[in-house]
Every structure is written in C-alpha cells, then in structure tokens.
Amino acid sequence: MTNPFWETKTLEEMNDAEWEAVCDGCAKCCLHKFIDDDSSDDAQPTDVLYEGEQVHYTSIVCTLLNTKRCECSQYEKRTELVPDCVKLTKENLKDIFFMPPSCSYRRLYEGRGLPAWHPLLNKGKKSAMHSKGMSVRGKTVDEADVSLEDAEDYIALWPLEDID
Template sequence: MTERFWEHKTLEQMTTQEWEAICDGCAKCCLHKFIDDEGADELAPTDHITEGEQIHYTNIVCALLDTKKCSCTRYAERSALVPDCVTLTKDNLKDIFFMPPSCSYRRLHEGRGLPSWHPLLNKGKKSAMHKAGMSVRGKTVSEAQVDLEHFEDYIALWPLEDIE
C-alpha cells in the first residue's frame, strides 16, 4: 500500500485494500441505532434521514461482534447473516449520516483527515484508539443479552465524541 495514500486519493479512488484499511476498527458501526421519528408506528431499517430527525446510538452491539478485538467474528458473511448490517461502500458513501462523527470514512468524506489515534498512523495497531476511548471496547452489551423492545434504556452519547 502506498504510504499515506488517503492524503492524495479520494475514497472513490481507493483500491479495495486501501478502502478496507481506512476502517479504524472502532466497531461503532456495530452499535444498534435508531432514528427518533415520532410519526413511525414501528422500528424499521432505513437508508435515509429526514430533516428534523435525529439518530440515537445505543450501547447494544451486534451478537457477531468480538467486543475485545472490536471486530466482526463473521465479517465476510455479515450481510447475509444480519440483513440490517450496513456495509459501507463507495456507492452508499453519500448516505454516511448513520456513521458517528469519529468514523474515519466520514472524516475523510467531510475533508477532516484521519485522527492521530487511527491504526494507519500507529503502525497498524488499535491500541492508541482504545486508549483514546474511541472504540466500543468495554462500553457495550450484546443484543443477545437485552430485550430490544426496551432499546431506549440503552441510549449512549459517547459514540458522538470526536476528539480531534
């Protein structure tokens, strides 16, 4: 991989290997989220947000997440196993509203660059990210352990933090 490729390539120009390397591995995308929509009768997946609506993050994570490593235990087949799993691609990058402000894809898409704790800036290691508190490690509960009917009891504000 070209050193610091993200500084001279757009996300759309990146190779598959470069694209995958941009993921900081924080696992915030694995958090259950919902949109506060007073008019909705039931919870349903969505690929858009309407003006005036707000995304709420919970500390509930997908059962496939290894919360210590902050990685999916079935990454290659996650979309088939979890139909609501959102796979971020170059094609749906414009709909990045559902990713937290600290997401490296979102940061680059918005022209903010990678944060100092990103693994690409730390010899490929996630330790700086964990130390900075930017991952889900130690902050979550598995969806298998909670009643998802009461997801509002698990709303979390920490996913919105972006320290630089």
C-alpha cells in the first residue's frame, strides 16, 4: 500500500486537487484577525509578524462564510468580492503566520502532519472536526452584526491550537 499524497509530497509539489484537499474546512481562515501592536492605534494590513507580536483571532467572520457548512459561499470569487481575503497559495506559504496553529497547511508546512480529525483521515467527512470543536461552527458572529472597532471584545477563546 502506498502512502497518501500528503505524506509523500511537499505542499509545493501537490497538484491543485491535492492542494485543495489539504484544507480541513475549519473556516478559521475566515476569522477576522489583528495583531496587538501598542505602537499604533491604527489597524493596518501586514505580511510580517515582529518579535513579541501575537496574532489574535476573533469570533467575527466574513459575511460570505456559510457558518453551518464552514465554507465560503462565494469561494471562486472571494478575493474579488473581499479584497482583504488572503488566498493561501504555494507562493505565500512562507508567510503562514496568519493561519492558526491547527491549520492543516501550516501543520504540513511545519512538518507536523495532519491532525486525527482531518477529513482526509475520516472518509472525507467533517464530523470529527466539528465534534472535536476544531471548526468555527456555532462559535461566530457575522461581521455585519458588529463594529470591527470592537474586535478586541470578540477575541476567540475556543480551540485555535492543536489538540493532537
């Protein structure tokens, strides 16, 4: 029996279908994030995380997210409709700091393998992920319902770290 593609290929070597299959579908990438930076009151986009800084994930999600299915309702057009949406690619993988530690792309990039709850290890089903509390299902508020100025009041306290 041959080993599965995610154990024999690097992320850079994967074809498009394999790359997409690595996504665990947790939808944590759709959470609004910010970096606590005491030197500035303005929230600015960044592609750098400096020493001492930490990414904070909120329970605020993009309006395009179907929170029951944990899927973008406009996946193919998401970066056109939401210019700040970051599409993870092989080219920007080195800047993966903005993805939570439980992200399957990040885990593979860091050499940690897929988590036991990943759909690829569970017949393509997300149920193990949901039951372990590793998706955003039932934990979020739509960005249209809150002021992003209040993001600090919505810091996510539920599992963003790995559980296995």
